[in-house]
Structure formats: C-alpha cells, structure tokens
Amino acid sequence: MNHSGFDAWARSEQAAVEAALDAWVPADAPAGLGLAMRYGVLDGGKRLRPLLVLAAAQAVQGQREAALRAACAVELIHAYSLVHDDMPCMDNDVLRRGKPTVHVQFGQAQAMLAGDAMQALAFEVLTPDEGIVPPALQARLCSLLARSAGHAGMAGGQAIDLASIGVPIDENTLRDMHHRKTGALLQTSVLMGAACGSLSDSAWQSLSAYGDALGLAFQVVDDILDATQASETLGKTAGKDLDNNKPTYVTVLGLGAARRHANELRDKAQAALAHSGLHDAAW
Amino acid sequence: MNHSGFDAWARSEQAAVEAALDAWVPADAPAGLGLAMRYGVLDGGKRLRPLLVLAAAQAVQGQREAALRAACAVELIHAYSLVHDDMPCMDNDVLRRGKPTVHVQFGQAQAMLAGDAMQALAFEVLTPDEGIVPPALQARLCSLLARSAGHAGMAGGQAIDLASIGVPIDENTLRDMHHRKTGALLQTSVLMGAACGSLSDSAWQSLSAYGDALGLAFQVVDDILDATQASETLGKTAGKDLDNNKPTYVTVLGLGAARRHANELRDKAQAALAHSGLHDAAW
Numbered sequence: 147m148n149h150s151g152f153d154a155w156a157r158s159e160q161a162a163v164e165a166a167l168d169a170w171v172p173a174d175a176p177a178g179l180g181l182a183m184r185y186g187v188l189d190g191g192k193r194l195r196p197l198l199v200l201a202a203a204q205a206v207q208g209q210r211e212a213a214l215r216a217a218c219a220v221e222l223i224h225a226y227s228l229v230h231d232d233m234p235c236m237d238n239d240v241l242r243r244g245k246p247t248v249h250v251q252f253g254q255a256q257a258m259l260a261g262d263a264m265q266a267l268a269f270e271v272l273t274p275d276e277g278i279v280p281p282a283l284q285a286r287l288c289s290l291l292a293r294s295a296g297h298a299g300m301a302g303g304q305a306i307d308l309a310s311i312g313v314p315i316d317e318n319t320l321r322d323m324h325h326r327k328t329g330a331l332l333q334t335s336v337l338m339g340a341a342c343g344s345l346s347d348s349a350w351q352s353l354s355a356y357g358d359a360l361g362l363a364f365q366v367v368d369d370i371l372d373a374t375q376a377s378e379t380l381g382k383t384a385g386k387d388l389d390n391n392k393p394t395y396v397t398v399l400g401l402g403a404a405r406r407h408a409n410e411l412r413d414k415a416q417a418a419l420a421h422s423g424l425h426d427a428a429w
Numbered sequence: 430m431n432h433s434g435f436d437a438w439a440r441s442e443q444a445a446v447e448a449a450l451d452a453w454v455p456a457d458a459p460a461g462l463g464l465a466m467r468y469g470v471l472d473g474g475k476r477l478r479p480l481l482v483l484a485a486a487q488a489v490q491g492q493r494e495a496a497l498r499a500a501c502a503v504e505l506i507h508a509y510s511l512v513h514d515d516m517p518c519m520d521n522d523v524l525r526r527g528k529p530t531v532h533v534q535f536g537q538a539q540a541m542l543a544g545d546a547m548q549a550l551a552f553e554v555l556t557p558d559e560g561i562v563p564p565a566l567q568a569r570l571c572s573l574l575a576r577s578a579g580h581a582g583m584a585g586g587q588a589i590d591l592a593s594i595g596v597p598i599d600e601n602t603l604r605d606m607h608h609r610k611t612g613a614l615l616q617t618s619v620l621m622g623a624a625c626g627s628l629s630d631s632a633w634q635s636l637s638a639y640g641d642a643l644g645l646a647f648q649v650v651d652d653i654l655d656a657t658q659a660s661e662t663l664g665k666t667a668g669k670d671l672d673n674n675k676p677t678y679v680t681v682l683g684l685g686a687a688r689r690h691a692n693e694l695r696d697k698a699q700a701a702l703a704h705s706g707l708h709d710a711a712w
Contacts (some may be wrong), residue, residue, distance in 0.1 A: 176586075176605075177588045178592065183580065261545070262544070262578075263580040266575050266580070267573075267580065268575075269572075271573070276568070281565035282565065285568045285571070289553070289556035292549050293553055297466065298455075298458070298463055301546035302458055302460075303459075305459050305460040305542050305599055306460045308539065324541070326459070328702060367655035377605065382651070409443075
C-alpha cells in the first residue's frame with residue numbers, strides 16, 4: 147500500500163472506530179459516569195492500536211465485526227490507562243490530547259470510576275451475543291487482552307515506571323518496563339486482529355515478533371518526541387518525563403543512540419512482517 | 430443442608446478459594462505490584478461471592494474448575510473495588526478487614542495500579558487454555574462478569590453513590606444504587622455458578638430473582654450493621670456512611686423499617702430459590 151493509500155485507509159478506519167465507540171460507550175450511564183467515559187475515549191488520539199488490530203485482521207481475512215470490537219476494546223484499555231495515569235497520585239497531568247484531563251474535568255473519584263468502567267466495558271464489547279462473534283473467538287480475544295492489560299503487561303510496566311522515578315536504571319530494565327507498559331498492548335493489538343482470521347503457527351510467531359519490535363520502537367520514538375517537541379505539537383505536556391525525573395531512552399542512551407535504536411527496531415519489525423508472508427496483503 | 434453442615438461446607442470452600450487465589454495472584458509481578466494485589470485480596474473477608482458461585486455450581490452439577498475460576502474472578506472484582514473505593518479521592522478509609530487499607534500500606538499510585546491489575550486478572554483467570562475450561566463457557570463467564578462490574582453494574586452504582594453524598598434521595602434511587610453497586614455482582618455470582626452447569630430457562634430466571642433479592646437484602650443488612658455495630662466487630666470503620674453523610678436504608682427508612690425490609694427480601698429470596706427447583710440440591 148502506498149502512502150496516500152494508507153492515509154485514506156487509516157482515515158476510513160478511524161471513522162469506523164469512532165462510530166463504534168460512539169455507539170458502545172453509553173452516554174446514559176448513571177450520574178455522569180457515561181459522560182466521563184466518553185470524554186476519556188471519544189474524539190481523541192491517532193487510534194494507533196485499533197488500526198493495528200484492523201490491519202492485522204484484514205491481512206488474514208478476519209471477521210470484520212470481531213475485529214472492530216477488538217479494535218475498540220484495545221482502545222478502551224489504552225484510554226482507561228491514560229485516565230488513571232494522568233491522576234494526581236500518578237503523573238498528575240492536566241493536559242491530554244489538547245484537552246483538560248478527565249480528573250480535571252470531572253473530579254478524581256469520577257475519573258477513577260470512569261477508568262474502571264472503561265476496562266470492564268472493553269470485555270463487554272468483546273462478549274456480545276454468540277450470534278455476533280463466535281464464543282471461542284470471544285474467549286481468545288478476552289484472554290489476549292486481559293494478559294496484555296494486567297500485571298504481566300501494561301499494569302506491571304506502570305509499576306516499574308512508578309518505582310523507577312529518580313532511580314538510575316540500565317537499558318535492560320528500561321526495555322523490560324516498556325515491553326510491558328506500552329509494548330504488550332501494541333503487540334496484542336496485532337495478535338487480536340490476527341486471531342480474527344486464521345494463520346499458521348509460524349506466521350503467528352512472526353506477527354508476534356513484529357508487534358514486539360513495533361511496540362518498543364513506538365516507545366523509543368515517544369521518548370524522543372517528549373524530549374524534542376513542544377506541547378502544542380504533541381497535544382500533551384512535553385518534557386514531562388524529564389520534569390518527573392523519569393528514565394527514558396533519551397536519558398539512558400542519549401538522543402543520537404535513541405534515534406539509531408528506533409531505526410534498528412523499525413528494520414526488525416519490517417523483517418518480521420516480511421517473514422510472516424502477510425506483507426503484501428494489506429500492510 | 431443444616432447449619433453445621435453449611436458451616437463445614439463453607440469452611441472447606443473458603444479454603445479452596447484461598448488456595449486458588451494464592452496460586453493465581455502472582456507474588457512476582459513487578460516492582461511490588463504483586464504484593465499489593467495479594468495484600469488486597471488474600472486472607473480476607475467471608476468470601477460470600479465465591480460461596481454463592483460454588484453453591485450455585487454445585488446445585489446444577491457444574492464444572493468444578495470453571496466454577497472455582499468464576500469464584501476467584503468475582504472475588505478479584507469485589508476486592509479491586511474495595512481497594513479503589515478506600516482511596517482518599519473516594520471514601521478515604523484507612524481500615525479494611527482489620528488491616529490498613531492498600532493505599533495506606535503501599536501508596537495511592539500502587540493501590541490504583543493494583544486495583545486495575547486485579548480487574549484484568551479476573552478476566553485472565555476466566556480464560557485459561559481451552560482444554561481447562563470450554564471456550565464457550567469462558568466467553569459466557571466473561572460476559573456476565575464484565576456487565577456486572579461495569580457502568581450498568583458496580584461502577585455505575587458507585588457513581589450514583591458518589592453523586593448522592595449529602596443529597597436527600599428517595600427509596601427508589603437508593604434501591605437503584607444498591608442494585609448496581611452491590612446487587613449486580615452478588616446476583617452475577619449466582620448466575621456464573623449456574624452457567625457452569627445446565628438448567629432450564631425458567632430455573633435460570635428464578636435463580637436470577639433469587640440473586641437479585643439476596644443482593645439487596647445484603648445491602649440492607651450491611652447498612653443496619655454499619656449503623657449499629659462497633660468497628661472491632663465489623664473489622665472496618667463503623668458508622669462511616671453516617672460520617673460521610675451518605676444515604677443508607679437506615680437513614681432513608683429508619684432502623685425498624687430497614688429491619689422489616691431485610692426480612693421481606695429474605696423471604697422473597699427463599700421463595701425464588703424454592704421456585705427454581707434447586708432448593709433441595711445443595712442450598
């Protein structure tokens with residue numbers, strides 16, 4: 147797919163994800179909870195994880211309804227983690243995607259509940275009536291998502307992040323943190339999409355390696371952007387990792403080495419994708 | 430089952446649940462996260478929800494492994510909600526089951542992450558390899574649990590709770606709040622256990638009515654205890670609803686009417702259970 151073809155595809159899929167989230171995140175949940183949930187997930191972000199789910203699903207001719215649900219479920223998990231991460235007891239951030247963060251807008255208690263309800267909603271979206279998505283696929287998607295969101299994945303990575311504030315850490319610890327904190331959900335996005343179709347064990351392994359390298363590359367680039375871009379460009383508070391005294395690829399490796407590492411990881415991701423045999427399908 | 434028979438059964442099942450949670454809640458999750466998760470769920474409480482799951486499963490000759498996983502998953506959701514509910518931005522409680530609350534022991538950020546990871550773990554426990562629990566049952570259990578935990582259930586009830594502090598509410602609003610906040614997860618405990626076996630639609634409806642009445646009765650009794658018992662007896666801070674200016678069945682109905690209502694709900698629960706035809710099996 148060429149560049150403008152990708153852009154058109156991405157815009158179309160972003161619109162599909164937005165419409166599905168709009169339908170599935172309830173405005174009428176009680177006492178303003180639905181409004182806080184919708185504020186936290188609608189109309190924001192590049193929808194990178196949903197795009198990974200949908201691209202992988204298309205590469206394996208996966209079931210569309212299941213893939214769209216998987217895409218929204220992954221985004222709900224990502225969005226809830228941002229809501230909780232922004233709270234005063236964590237990163238204490240007031241700006242996200244150019245808007246006040248959820249706890250600034252709705253209060254801390256409602257923000258915590260909204261995040262909790264968004265995580266539950268991810269699993270609701272994955273488990274519709276069995277006529278809509280086959281139960282075995284529902285179970286597989288729930289299994290992948292729960293493991294990437296929990297202690298072995300995203301939440302575990304955030305715990306390492308929390309423990310590493312102001313502490314000098316080496317590249318291995320930094321990599322482990324990011325593998326869990328950001329990489330796990332990105333890798334799982336690819337695998338959830340792939341699970342919506344059928345593919346060989348070997349292609350599954352290659353896609354898993356692709357998601358792994360991509361996830362880490364994403365974090366290295368995020369660290370580079372945090373250190374080099376202005377808040378207006380990012381739509382969030384820039385330089386906050388430095389301000390919070392958090393280790394990043396830029397502080398641990400230096401800017402030049404971080405850029406080289408990002409390039410290496412991109413090459414690794416592309417090689418794994420080529421090896422999967424799915425490269426020419428939709429990617 | 431007579432009284433001493435029930436006690437022996439409950440003790441045996443509580444031990445089974447404790448052993449399973451001990452095995453499934455990982456001590457080695459990174460950076461102390463596992464310790465906070467285990468602190469929040471192990472060695473505490475009456476395990477009422479797991480007992481409801483296991484009793485219902487036994488009444489329908491349900492699959493033991495699936496029922497034990499469902500029991501632990503429900504308890505993980507209940508325990509995570511307590512961890513988050515106790516935090517300063519919510520109830521700001523320092524004592525739970527006779528111990529310092531999780532955020533007092535581990536800090537607010539770790540408590541929030543531990544709660545988040547416990548919710549994810551609930552869905553991990555429900556989705557083991559397909560040889561262990563049939564995928565269709567995994568999907569059914571995830572569906573029931575997610576819906577009772579989320580905006581339409583527990584989290585929604587907590588949002589109403591939050592919005593009703595210091596606000597005069599009537600019995601209908603109070604009932605709606607408790608139906609969601611506490612009732613949904615208790616009712617779902619019964620239904621998840623029942624889902625582990627097979628039963629008629631009519632028996633399912635009766636069990637659902639049983640769980641509904643039981644869940645509400647539980648909350649009325651909890652409100653009565655909160656107003657009348659000392660902290661040492663409860664193992665948590667007594668009178669906190671009054672101190673927090675929260676409406677309860679005692680403040681809305683008065684103590685005498687609350688006691689009569691608890692008795693009515695008990696009778697309703699027993700009638701529904703008798704109607705299910707499962708009364709003589711294991712209950």
